[in-house]
Amino acid sequence: MQANTGRDTKPELALRRAVHARGLRYFVNRRPIKAVRRTADLLFPRLRLAVFLDGCFWHGCPRHHTISKTNAAFWAEKVATNRQRDTNTNLRLADAGWTVLRIWEHEAIEEAADKVAETVTTLRHASPRSDDPPAS
Template identity: 60%
Template sequence: MRDYPHDVAKTPQSWASSEGTRRSMQANRGRDTSPELAIRRRAHAVGLRYRVCVRPLPGLRRTADLVFTRAKVAVFVDGCFWHGCEQHHTVAKTNAEFWAKKVQANRGRDLQTDAALTAAGWTVVRIWEHEDPDHAVDRIRAAVTDARISASRTAGA
């Protein structure tokens, strides 16, 4: 092991309970995860065109996984562990208090994000990583279609 100042062994209260945990967590991707890629492939196959990993609002430091700019639809694909899925979230065996706070903060941030986007006229679609990609794309397509219909009614009024 190299001797760097950021090594887990030198950090008194690391989130990682072991070197193996640290390596595993560092390997987790922030974007282009398997569930995201599956949803993007299917969305593209049904004719939906979108932008990837975009901040929907200029002042909001949040990145949506798929963004339909004209329709103002932002899609987030949430991991069950990281966002506290009611069905599949598991309590960490080590550093349980740290991870509980982390997941709770993520949930709170998700609510703030949804509120900010909704207030700005956006539709937010949240998809759990365990959801069937075809069903998820049906939800996305419905949201985009509804948003486009609403926008055309507003423009015509």
């Protein structure tokens, strides 16, 4: 278990490189809401976009999740709890005005980075900039 890191995993690093290559800048492993103990893998605070890269085993991917052969009951409960926390996180962030983007680790990195870039573009065009004059 000590080898399982909470951040800077290979899929996270690959996604960060691909998003950065598209010219986007972001914060890494930051809380969108300081009072809520949840960290997003990529955070775009001005756009209020939180990106989570979820592992297939840890978050119960419908396509790739496998049932553990040892200590199955413990792991089933652990994954169920993680999924409940993910749902709770999505709701809490949405209630606070954030957009949540969840990406599975099995998704192609280039496609995932395109998803992030498209969401950023959409949010940039949807929200008026603070330095723009008010519409009359």
